[in-house]
Amino acid sequence: MTDTQPMRLGKETVGVVNKLKVxxxxxxxxxxxxxxxxxVVLVAILEPTTFTAxxxxxxxxxxxxxxxxxxxxxILMGELDLxxxxxxxxxxxxxxxxxxxxxxxxxxxxxxxxxxMINAFFVFYVGINSFIATLGMLFALRGLAFVLxxxxxxxxxxxxxxxxxxTPLLGPITPRVLIFILAxxxxxxxxxxxxxxxxxxxxxxxxxxxxDAGIPVRRRIFTGFMISGFVAALAGVINTLERTAAxxxxxxxxLLASFAAAIIGGVVLNGGxxxxxxxxxxxxxxxxxxxxxxxxxxQVDIQDIFIGSILLIAVISDPTQLRxxxxxxxxxFQRREKxxxxx
Amino acid sequence: xxxxxxxxxxxxxxxxNQFNLLVWISERGVFVFTALxxxxxxxxVNGFASLINITDVFYRAAPIGIVAVGMTFVVISANxxxxxxxxxxxxxxxxxxxxxxxxxxxxxxAVALFVAVLYGVVNGxxxxxxxxxxxxxxxxxxxxxxxxxxxxxxxxIFFGPEDGPIRAFGQAKIGAIPLSAIVLLIITMILWFVxxxxxFGFVVRSFGSNKEATRLSGVNTPLVVIGAFVITAISAMxxxxxxxxxxxxxxxxxxDGYDFRALAAIIIGGTSVFGGKGSVLRTLLGVxxxxxxxxxxxxxxxxxxxxxxxxxxxxxxxxxxxxxxRKVTKK
Numbered sequence: 047m048t049d050t051q052p053m054r055l056g057k058e059t060v061g062v063v064n065k066l067k068v069x070x071x072x073x074x075x076x077x078x079x080x081x082x083x084x085x086v087v088l089v090a091i092l093e094p095t096t097f098t099a100x101x102x103x104x105x106x107x108x109x110x111x112x113x114x115x116x117x118x119x120x121i122l123m124g125e126l127d128l129x130x131x132x133x134x135x136x137x138x139x140x141x142x143x144x145x146x147x148x149x150x151x152x153x154x155x156x157x158x159x160x161x162x163m164i165n166a167f168f169v170f171y172v173g174i175n176s177f178i179a180t181l182g183m184l185f186a187l188r189g190l191a192f193v194l195x196x197x198x199x200x201x202x203x204x205x206x207x208x209x210x211x212x213t214p215l216l217g218p219i220t221p222r223v224l225i226f227i228l229a230x231x232x233x234x235x236x237x238x239x240x241x242x243x244x245x246x247x248x249x250x251x252x253x254x255x256x257x258d259a260g261i262p263v264r265r266r267i268f269t270g271f272m273i274s275g276f277v278a279a280l281a282g283v284i285n286t287l288e289r290t291a292a293x294x295x296x297x298x299x300x301l302l303a304s305f306a307a308a309i310i311g312g313v314v315l316n317g318g319x320x321x322x323x324x325x326x327x328x329x330x331x332x333x334x335x336x337x338x339x340x341x342x343x344x345q346v347d348i349q350d351i352f353i354g355s356i357l358l359i360a361v362i363s364d365p366t367q368l369r370x371x372x373x374x375x376x377x378x379f380q381r382r383e384k385x386x387x388x389x
Numbered sequence: 390x391x392x393x394x395x396x397x398x399x400x401x402x403x404x405x406n407q408f409n410l411l412v413w414i415s416e417r418g419v420f421v422f423t424a425l426x427x428x429x430x431x432x433x434v435n436g437f438a439s440l441i442n443i444t445d446v447f448y449r450a451a452p453i454g455i456v457a458v459g460m461t462f463v464v465i466s467a468n469x470x471x472x473x474x475x476x477x478x479x480x481x482x483x484x485x486x487x488x489x490x491x492x493x494x495x496x497x498x499a500v501a502l503f504v505a506v507l508y509g510v511v512n513g514x515x516x517x518x519x520x521x522x523x524x525x526x527x528x529x530x531x532x533x534x535x536x537x538x539x540x541x542x543x544x545x546i547f548f549g550p551e552d553g554p555i556r557a558f559g560q561a562k563i564g565a566i567p568l569s570a571i572v573l574l575i576i577t578m579i580l581w582f583v584x585x586x587x588x589f590g591f592v593v594r595s596f597g598s599n600k601e602a603t604r605l606s607g608v609n610t611p612l613v614v615i616g617a618f619v620i621t622a623i624s625a626m627x628x629x630x631x632x633x634x635x636x637x638x639x640x641x642x643x644x645d646g647y648d649f650r651a652l653a654a655i656i657i658g659g660t661s662v663f664g665g666k667g668s669v670l671r672t673l674l675g676v677x678x679x680x681x682x683x684x685x686x687x688x689x690x691x692x693x694x695x696x697x698x699x700x701x702x703x704x705x706x707x708x709x710x711x712x713x714x715r716k717v718t719k720k
Contacts, residue, residue, distance in 0.1 A: 181704070351533050364519075
């Protein structure tokens with residue numbers, strides 16, 4: 047970083063190869079693609095049934111990916127929503143305890159939006175760091191799920207509807223996968239084509255600058271948390287419908303996998319950089335990995351070790367942070383060599 | 390004259406006589422609320438003021454307290470919290486009983502200490518050197534650690550011998566006060582000394598209030614973060630020992646909920662999650678508050694779900710008061 051090159055202007059980026067280079071350098075999905083390639087190659091060699099039984103794999107990817115999509119909207123603004131795991135459980139329990147299935151779905155989704163608004167209230171108005179605010183909500187809502195369900199799984203009123211929901215519509219496309227695809231397209235369009243969505247990047251990149259430029263920061267933060275609450279509730283509804291019962295302890299394993307998917311997919315935790323496509327790639331690699339591990343008879347405990355390690359590697363291999371860490375270590379060694387040379 | 394002027398500098402922003410409820414609650418609230426809570430328990434809750442119950446409160450407070458006073462270092466250094474204490478406590482408990490059954494106590498201590506230091510160093514390097522977010526890092530190490538523990542232990546329950554030294558330590562009492570509560574007091578005193586009277590403690594506090602300034606003044610900041618996480622890990626290990634000795638059993642799920650109970654104690658005590666401000670003694674007071682509250686809830690027959698809701702809400706409330714008080718003092 048010490049050599050100061052003159053700023054490059056127009057001409058040099060004209061060639062096709064150069065354009066491609068600049069394009070790739072701008073993308074944030076590098077680590078996600080690398081993980082996906084490794085996972086796909088290993089799984090194809092060791093456990094090919096994962097790809098032949100693609101409907102199971104797609105279902106898993108859809109669940110992880112859906113929660114990760116909601117997280118992407120929040121993380122892009124430099125905030126974090128840890129409460130998604132409990133939102134998933136609470137909305138499932140709310141849905142199952144309603145007498146009518148449609149009423150249940152509406153109530154559960156409304157609950158997700160309300161939870162998002164509460165999170166945003168604490169983050170924006172009270173000024174608590176979103177890590178701590180949503181962590182408190184994670185604990186409180188997990189308690190709420192236990193209270194509402196009496197700490198037992200709740201069966202939904204209309205079991206036939208649940209069974210109908212799980213049947214494939216067309217080939218491997220179950221309603222769950224269809225909802226995931228729709229959510230992916232909606233968020234992709236929102237974040238790249240709609241003005242409000244593009245402003246998410248500005249809010250995450252530099253909040254003060256965004257505010258000064260006239261972007262309604264408060265409304266964007268509320269929107270972001272409401273998106274993540276809504277999407278988590280949607281995942282809870284889908285989960286409950288497919289199992290025909292709501293489990294108050296649901297969501298803790300999804301939390302880890304969906305964080306890993308969003309972060310390895312290149313969404314920078316400090317905000318402002320990342321893409322929905324990256325999250326999709328991350329969700330694919332983690333979903334395939336989880337299903338492959340299950341198929342090859344690996345215990346859940348060891349699966350946790352795998353997913354946990356991927357999250358740890360993802361969070362420490364963030365390109366900007368990695369660069370500063372490497373520089374720090376290098377300068378430390380240089381200093382040591384210098385002081386040894388003195389003595 | 391000099392002391393006078395220093396005092397005034399210390400309170401820049403608020404006028405001397407101006408009274409603000411939020412600032413008062415965040416500074417002094419815990420003393421009053423703890424006293425009120427105990428008073429409430431004595432008057433209204435049946436069976437609270439009995440000797441057996443008070444001993445029971447001490448027994449349950451000791452392991453959570455040891456975790457909380459250790460974790461205060463991570464919170465003061467502005468790294469939010471260490472979620473992996475759940476895994477650390479359970480691992481230490483299982484190692485203490487599982488290993489000592491077959492290979493004796495000294496080896497159990499050595500293995501547990503090695504694992505604790507490993508936890509602290511891994512968390513510390515990820516957060517301190519790689520500047521990764523502490524919540525995410527410790528979330529992932531929790532899953533890795535619990536996964537390894539459940540895999541190796543097979544999720545089974547370990548029982549200590551009925552006449553062994555672990556059992557004897559767990560049952561030992563001085564009057565109504567269990568030995569484990571005294572261990573908590575000793576650890577608190579040691580950590581209080583480290584935080585307020587040593588160079589390391591000073592650097593932890595200064596790092597918490599201003600990371601960049603501390604780095605620029607020539608402090609090896611990654612080492613400070615690693616140190617804070619190692620202290621937390623060693624405290625969590627001791628908490629695991631105390632917890633295992635109390636019941637003379639160990640299982641991988643025995644420390645569920647320790648992360649947020651410890652965090653609640655720290656924050657209610659008045660240590661700021663924004664870093665730099667706080668003390669180990671305040672955490673001890675927060676531990677008493679949380680333990681008495683839990684005890685009252687249990688005695689009143691309130692279920693686990695509502696308890697968890699109450700403590701989660703308390704965390705958010707206490708942080709809100711701190712954040713709002715901060716806004717007031719800045720104005």
